[in-house]
Amino acid sequence: MDHTKKFAQEFEESIDRLLPNNSVDCVIFGYEKQRLKVLLLQWKTNAEWSLPGGFIFKDEALNSAAHRVLRERTGLDEIFLNQFYTFGRQNRARPDQNATEEATDKRLLDFGITSPVIAEWMKKRFVTTGYFALVNIAKTNPQPDFMSSSCEWKTIAEIPQLILDHNEIVEKAIGYLRIQLNYLPIGLSLLPEKFTMQDLQKLYEAILGRPLERSNFQRKILKLGMLVRKEKFMSGAANKAPYLYAFDQAKYAQLIKEGIGFSY
Amino acid sequence: MDHTKKFAQEFEESIDRLLPNNSVDCVIFGYEKQRLKVLLLQWKTNAEWSLPGGFIFKDEALNSAAHRVLRERTGLDEIFLNQFYTFGRQNRARPDQNATEEATDKRLLDFGITSPVIAEWMKKRFVTTGYFALVNIAKTNPQPDFMSSSCEWKTIAEIPQLILDHNEIVEKAIGYLRIQLNYLPIGLSLLPEKFTMQDLQKLYEAILGRPLERSNFQRKILKLGMLVRKEKFMSGAANKAPYLYAFDQAKYAQLIKEGIGFSY
DNA sequence: TTCTTATTGTATAATTTTGACACAATAAAG
DNA sequence: CTTTATTGTGTCAAAATTATACAATAAGAA
Numbered sequence: 001m002d003h004t005k006k007f008a009q010e011f012e013e014s015i016d017r018l019l020p021n022n023s024v025d026c027v028i029f030g031y032e033k034q035r036l037k038v039l040l041l042q043w044k045t046n047a048e049w050s051l052p053g054g055f056i057f058k059d060e061a062l063n064s065a066a067h068r069v070l071r072e073r074t075g076l077d078e079i080f081l082n083q084f085y086t087f088g089r090q091n092r093a094r095p096d097q098n099a100t101e102e103a104t105d106k107r108l109l110d111f112g113i114t115s116p117v118i119a120e121w122m123k124k125r126f127v128t129t130g131y132f133a134l135v136n137i138a139k140t141n142p143q144p145d146f147m148s149s150s151c152e153w154k155t156i157a158e159i160p161q162l163i164l165d166h167n168e169i170v171e172k173a174i175g176y177l178r179i180q181l182n183y184l185p186i187g188l189s190l191l192p193e194k195f196t197m198q199d200l201q202k203l204y205e206a207i208l209g210r211p212l213e214r215s216n217f218q219r220k221i222l223k224l225g226m227l228v229r230k231e232k233f234m235s236g237a238a239n240k241a242p243y244l245y246a247f248d249q250a251k252y253a254q255l256i257k258e259g260i261g262f263s264y
Numbered sequence: 265m266d267h268t269k270k271f272a273q274e275f276e277e278s279i280d281r282l283l284p285n286n287s288v289d290c291v292i293f294g295y296e297k298q299r300l301k302v303l304l305l306q307w308k309t310n311a312e313w314s315l316p317g318g319f320i321f322k323d324e325a326l327n328s329a330a331h332r333v334l335r336e337r338t339g340l341d342e343i344f345l346n347q348f349y350t351f352g353r354q355n356r357a358r359p360d361q362n363a364t365e366e367a368t369d370k371r372l373l374d375f376g377i378t379s380p381v382i383a384e385w386m387k388k389r390f391v392t393t394g395y396f397a398l399v400n401i402a403k404t405n406p407q408p409d410f411m412s413s414s415c416e417w418k419t420i421a422e423i424p425q426l427i428l429d430h431n432e433i434v435e436k437a438i439g440y441l442r443i444q445l446n447y448l449p450i451g452l453s454l455l456p457e458k459f460t461m462q463d464l465q466k467l468y469e470a471i472l473g474r475p476l477e478r479s480n481f482q483r484k485i486l487k488l489g490m491l492v493r494k495e496k497f498m499s500g501a502a503n504k505a506p507y508l509y510a511f512d513q514a515k516y517a518q519l520i521k522e523g524i525g526f527s528y
Numbered sequence: 529t530t531c532t533t534a535t536t537g538t539a540t541a542a543t544t545t546t547g548a549c550a551c552a553a554t555a556a557a558g
Numbered sequence: 559c560t561t562t563a564t565t566g567t568g569t570c571a572a573a574a575t576t577a578t579a580c581a582a583t584a585a586g587a588a
Contacts (some may be wrong), residue, residue: 002557019389021285022286022352058389060354086350086393087326088325089326122396127320129350129352197537214577215538216577218538234585235584238533239585242536317563385553460565477568478564479549479565479566480547486547498555501563502555502558502561503554504552504566507566
C-alpha cells in the first residue's frame with residue numbers, strides 16, 4: 001500500500017470524528033530578502049496550489065484545529081495564529097470552477113480522491129475560518145505532507161491561481177495585517193534575531209505597500225525604545241555599515257499590547 | 265394549534281434545508297439618551313436572555329443569513345452588519361450550564377423544545393459567527409418573534425446573564441467596535457439626522473469608555489470637514505443653545521473608507 | 529594613498545497636532 | 559437684572575510630523 005492510499009484510508013477512518021461543514025485555512029506570512037511571502041502547498045495529484053487548511057475534530061476548538069492543521073500540513077508548530085475572517089458563501093469555488101455534478105466528480109478525481117466516503121465528505125459545503133500567522137522563514141523549515149508535493153514561500157506578486165476562494169482569503173489576510181499592524185508583533189515574528197533598520201523599514205513598506213521616509217522612520221522607531229543596538233553589520237558593500245538591532249522583548253510585548261501609536 | 269406549536273412545526277420542517285454545525289449571532293448596537301445600548305431577546309419559555317441569532321440555509325451565504333436572521337427575529341432590515349469573530353470552542357455553553365446528557369435534555373425542555381427532531385438539532389455543536397451592527401434607535405422599532413417575549417435595548421451596564429457564550433460575544437463585539445472606530449460610520453448609523461456636538465462626543469465616550477476633552481474634541485471633529493452646521497437647538501435648558509449638526513455624507517463616507525486619522 | 533560612491537546616523541527647521549485651560553457669549557430661571 | 563450651566567472659540571506650550579541637510583564611513587577605483 002503506497003503512502004497516498006494509506007493516508008486516504010486513515011482520513012476515511014477519521015471522518016466520523018470530524019465536525020461537518022467547518023474548516024480552517026491558514027495564511028502564513030514570512031519575510032525573506034526584504035520581501036513579504038506567503039506559504040503555499042502544491043497538490044501531488046494535480047499540481048494545483050492552495051493554502052494549508054483542514055478540518056476540525058468534534059472535540060476540538062476551532063483555534064486548536066487551526067494550530068493542528070498547520071502543524072500536520074507543514075510541520076510548523078507553536079506559532080502565533082490570528083483569526084481574521086470567516087468565509088461562508090454558498091459556493092466558495094471560484095466562478096471558473098464549474099459546479100455541475102459531473103464537473104465536481106471529475107475535479108475530485110483530479111485530486112486523486114477515489115473513495116466514495118471521502119468524496120461525499122469533500123462535496124459538503126464548508127464554512128472556513130481564516131487565520132494568519134507571522135513566521136521567521138530562516139527559523140522554520142516547513143515540510144509538505146502526504147497530499148502535497150511541495151511547500152513553497154511565494155512573494156505576494158508571485159502567488160499563482162489557488163483553489164476555491166483561496167486567492168480572496170490571502171487578499172483579505174493582507175488587508176487585516178495592514179489594519180492591525182500596530183497591534184501585531186510583526187518585527188519579532190518575521191525578522192531574524194538581529195536585523196538592520198533597513199530590514200525593518202522594508203518590512204513595514206512591504207506590508208503597507210508604500211515607501212516610508214528613511215530618517216523619520218528611524219527616529220520614530222528608535223524613540224519607541226523597543227530596540228537594542230548591537231554591533232555593526234559589514235555587508236561588504238561600498239558604503240557606511242549599518243548597526244544591527246534586536247528587540248527588547250519585554251518592551252516590545254508591552255507596546256504591542258497597547259498598540260504602537262503612530263502613523264508610518 | 266397555538267403559535268408556539270405552529271412555529272415548532274415550521275422549524276422542524278425547515279431543518280432539512282439548514283446547514284448543520286453553523287450559526288450566526290448579531291450584536292446590535294443602538295444609541296439613545298447619550299447611552300450605548302445592545303438589543304437583546306428574552307425567551308418566552310424560560311425568560312432567559314440571548315442575542316438575536318439563528319441558522320444558515322444550505323443555499324444561503326453566511327452574510328445573508330445574518331441579515332435574514334436579524335430581520336426575522338427583530339424586524340430590523342437593511343442595516344449595516346459587520347462580521348467580527350467566529351466562536352468555535354467545543355462546548356460553547358457557559359461553565360455553569362452543566363453539560364451532562366440529562367442536564368442538556370432538561371435545559372431543552374426549559375426552552376419548550378419537545379420535538380425530538382428539534383432537540384437533536386439543538387444538541388449539535390455549532391460554530392457561530394458574530395456580526396455587529398450600528399442602528400439609530402429612534403428610526404427602528406424592533407419586534408420580538410414567536411420564540412421571544414420581548415426585544416429590549418439594554419445599556420452595556422444593564423446586560424443580564426445571557427445564554428451560552430453570548431456575554432463573551434458582546435464583550436468581543438465592543439472590543440472590535442473600539443479598534444475599528446476610525447473605519448466605521450459610527451455617527452451616521454447611531455445618531456439621528458441632526459445632533460449636537462455633545463451627542464457626538466458622548467457617543468465616542470460611550471464606545472471608548474473614557475471621557476474626552478470637550479473643546480479639543482470639537483476642534484478636531486470640525487476640522488475633518490464632515491459636519492454641516494444647522495440651526496441652533498433650543499432645549500429649554502438655562503444655558504447657551506448648541507448648534508445642531510448633520511453629516512456631509514459624501515465626505516463622511518470617504519473619511520471612513522480611508523480611516524479617520526486621529527486619536528480621540 | 530586619495531578619491532569616489534552609496535548608504536547611514538543624526539541634526540535642524542518649518543509645520544501641524546495635541547492637551548490643558550481660559551473666557552466671553554448666551555438661554556432660561558430666579 | 560443677576561445667576562447658572564453650557565457653548566463656541568482662543569491661546570499657548572509641548573509633542574509629533576515632514577522635509578531636508580550633512581557629516582561619517584565601508585569599500586572599490588584611480
